[in-house]
Amino acid sequence: MSSLTQFFRHVGSEMRKxxxxxxxxxxxxxxxxxxxxxxxxxxxxxxxxxISKSIRFILGL
Structure with missing residues (x-):
């Protein structure tokens, strides 16, 4: 649990920078x-x- 607390302390420290x-x-x-x-x-x-119009024209739709 202390590593998690330490992690968030480091995050806070870096965010201030x-x-x-x-x-x-x-x-x-x-x-x-x-x-x-x-x-x-x-x-x-x-x-x-x-492209859609071209394909429709080529296919005769």
Whole structure:
């Protein structure tokens, strides 16, 4: 049981050393991630649509 307590003490010690991003940085990172995911989702949806239409055209459906 003491090893578990020691583990959590070490975790707490390491968490205090972490350099957490400021609110402005976090907002910038969040906007970047959301924009990137949106752009990639639209890109792959477009590719999927083109491939689907192509296959339907080739098969005559």
């Amino acid at each position: 972490v350099s957490w991003p400021r609110r402005k940085e976090l907002t910038g990172y969040t906007i970047t991630v959301v924009a990137t995911v949106t752009i990639l989702a639209l890109f792959f949806a477009g590719i999927d649509l083109v």
